Amino acid sequence: MKTFTEQELTDLLACPKVVVEPHRRELRVDGKMKRNDLTLKSLDGKHSFRIFLRQSEDFHENFSIGLVYQPNEEPGSFQLLRCNGRHGGERVHPHHAVFHVHRCSAADLNAGYLEPRNIEAPGSYASFLEAQALFCRMVNVTNADHHFPGISQMWLAFSPAPPRPAPSQPNPTP
Amino acid sequence: MIPVELLREQFGAHVTLREKRPGVTQLIVPLFHEDGDMMDIFLDADPGGSAKVRVCDHGLTRMRLSYTFDIDTPNKERIYQRILTENRVADADGELFIETTPDELYLTLLQFSQAVSKVCNMRYFRREVLASLFDELLAEFIESELSRFHPQRSVLPIADRDELEVDWEFRPNGVPFHLFAVRDANRARLATISCLEFQRHRLKFKSLAVHEDMDKLARKDRNRLTNACDKQFTSLKEFQENAVRYFERELVH
Numbered sequence: 001m002k003t004f005t006e007q008e009l010t011d012l013l014a015c016p017k018v019v020v021e022p023h024r025r026e027l028r029v030d031g032k033m034k035r036n037d038l039t040l041k042s043l044d045g046k047h048s049f050r051i052f053l054r055q056s057e058d059f060h061e062n063f064s065i066g067l068v069y070q071p072n073e074e075p076g077s078f079q080l081l082r083c084n085g086r087h088g089g090e091r092v093h094p095h096h097a098v099f100h101v102h103r104c105s106a107a108d109l110n111a112g113y114l115e116p117r118n119i120e121a122p123g124s125y126a127s128f129l130e131a132q133a134l135f136c137r138m139v140n141v142t143n144a145d146h147h148f149p150g151i152s153q154m155w156l157a158f159s160p161a162p163p164r165p166a167p168s169q170p171n172p173t174p
Numbered sequence: 175m176i177p178v179e180l181l182r183e184q185f186g187a188h189v190t191l192r193e194k195r196p197g198v199t200q201l202i203v204p205l206f207h208e209d210g211d212m213m214d215i216f217l218d219a220d221p222g223g224s225a226k227v228r229v230c231d232h233g234l235t236r237m238r239l240s241y242t243f244d245i246d247t248p249n250k251e252r253i254y255q256r257i258l259t260e261n262r263v264a265d266a267d268g269e270l271f272i273e274t275t276p277d278e279l280y281l282t283l284l285q286f287s288q289a290v291s292k293v294c295n296m297r298y299f300r301r302e303v304l305a306s307l308f309d310e311l312l313a314e315f316i317e318s319e320l321s322r323f324h325p326q327r328s329v330l331p332i333a334d335r336d337e338l339e340v341d342w343e344f345r346p347n348g349v350p351f352h353l354f355a356v357r358d359a360n361r362a363r364l365a366t367i368s369c370l371e372f373q374r375h376r377l378k379f380k381s382l383a384v385h386e387d388m389d390k391l392a393r394k395d396r397n398r399l400t401n402a403c404d405k406q407f408t409s410l411k412e413f414q415e416n417a418v419r420y421f422e423r424e425l426v427h
Contacts, residue, residue, distance in 0.1 A: 031268025032233020035240065052241050058232045059194065062214075066241055076300070079241065082209075087234065089202050089212040102209055115209040 002071065003110045012069055013080055016043040016142045019051075023147070032057050043142065050077075051139075055085075055128055061097075062087040063128045065135045078114040080104055081139060083131045099125055197221070198232075205287050207238070213290055214238075215283065218271075227279060229286045230271035235293050243297040254296065261289035308357045308386040308410060315414050316342060323351075323421045331372055331379065338368045346424045350379045354403070357386040362395045369402040380404045380424075384413045 017040040027034035033054050040049040048070040056062035066082035079102070086097035102116035125131040133151050136144035145152050194200040197219045205213040214234035220226045239245075245254050257263075263270050263286065270289065274282040316325050329343040330336055331352065342353040352372070354365035362383075369381045381403045388396065388408040400406065405420070407413035 030240075031236060033237040033240070033268070035237075054237050054240060056232065056234060056237060062234060062237075064237070064241065068242065077242070082241075084211070087211065088200055088214060102211075113208070115207075117208070117210050119210050 002075065004106045006106045009080060009104065009106055009109075012047060013067070013138065014140055015047065016140045017041065017049060018043060018143050019141065019147050025147075025149075027053060027055060029057065038147065040141065047071075049080075049139075051135075051141075053132070056087075059087075060128065061085045063131065065128075065131055066102075067135075067139045075109065075112070075114060078104060078109060079116045081135075082116055083125065083135050083138075085128065085131070099131070191217070201283070203283075207291075207294060211238075213287055215286060215290070217279075225276055226273055227276060228271050228273055229279070229282050230269055231290060233267070233269045235270055235290050236268045239294055239296060243300055245296070250296070250299065253299070254293065257289065257292045257296070261285060261292065263289040309355055311410060312355050312384060312413075315410075315417075319414075320344065320417060320421065331377055332375060335371070338371055340368065344421065346421045347426075351382060351421075351424070352379050353382045353384060355386075356383050356388075356391075356399070359391060359395050362391055362399050366395075366398045366402045369399075373402075382407070385409055 019038050020041050021039040023038045027036045036053045038051040050068040052066050054064045063085040067080045068077050069080050070077040082102040084100050088097050098121045100119050100121045103118045104116040105118050125134045188204050190202040192200045199217045201215040214231050216230050218228040245251055263272055272282050272286050323344040323346045326343045329340045340352040341355045344351040356362045365383055383403045383406040385408055
């Protein structure tokens with residue numbers, strides 16, 4: 001069975017990817033959720049991935065956007081990264097619902113845990129659309145604009161404001 | 175404090191409720207999935223105003239399961255329905271629920287959380303998880319039922335070509351029978367290439383392919399292997415039912 005290093009997992013996340021199979025432009029309703037799935041390959045053609053997007057119909061703040069790596073050998077496919085909405089508690093924040101990210105670790109994978117158990121609160125998104133934009137950057141989807149129109153608009157950053165003068169300093173003369 | 179009292183206190187201390195929406199209360203309890211997310215359990219008040227409570231998940235269990243597993247075949251649907259029936263949970267458009275009364279709430283919660291866990295564990299029926307069982311089941315059968323045909327594992331018919339490895343070799347009548355365990359397209363192609371190479375080298379042999387499920391192969395892979403291989407068993411079950419008779423017929427040749 002293949003074992004992984006942390007660097008290999010980081011490289012898999014960071015390698016440029018392209019969506020290879022046409023998918024629906026909009027999430028489709030399936031029972032009590034909306035969903036979409038995309039198939040991707042790394043630009044060098046060596047690696048296959050899948051992205052899943054899910055959002056609860058009842059609670060829009062409950063969503064998941066994840067990247068699944070699909071090697072051709074054991075241990076089989078596993079989630080590299082998943083951006084979650086504020087669905088409720090989890091082990092790191094059991095009493096508060098926060099937007100958070102699940103990552104898998106090499107130690108877990110090599111020990112046989114295929115679930116992404118490492119949880120971090122990113123603080124970088126506050127909605128499904130923002131999570132989608134951040135996710136596409138985190139996993140380096142090179143043709144994201146083509147498949148998620150307008151997504152690059154979520155990446156615009158304001159230039160930092162100049163520092164305010166300290167109150168004790170006199171105002172500059174015009 | 176006696177242990178039972180301690181347990182009561184501990185159970186009580188770890189349960190909180192949070193209003194998710196008007197009429198919908200989310201239960202915050204330390205019941206976690208393997209990835210550390212808490213189970214999504216809600217208590218919905220009866221809109222009719224009765225004392226009944228609906229313990230439910232608002233579809234979030236099926237949503238979680240769908241990350242890596244879809245219930246998209248009659249077999250999977252049958253297993254799913256069996257889990258629900260045996261745990262007395264109902265499904266309404268993908269939402270799992272149990273209707274209960276306040277005095278039975280605690281027992282219903284335990285029952286419901288177990289059902290949620292079992293539904294999520296359906297992901298273990300993923301093809302690639304089952305595929306790894308195919309080789310084991312095949313080996314178990316060969317070693318227990320075909321030992322008199324002298325099976326050998328992982329044989330290299332051409333010594334300096336270690337990329338052309340045969341999964342099993344039998345010698346029922348002195349002629350080597352090369353068996354390929356075909357569980358996916360990669361294995362099918364490797365079996366095809368190996369058979370053709372052995373033929374090109376004019377080796378004396380017969381080839382068998384045992385498919386995990388022949389119908390799952392793409393037509394071209396199936397056709398190529400059929401043209402290269404002498405005998406195929408379309409499934410492990412077929413091989414288990416017919417292998418002994420097959421090799422016994424070969425004994426007399």
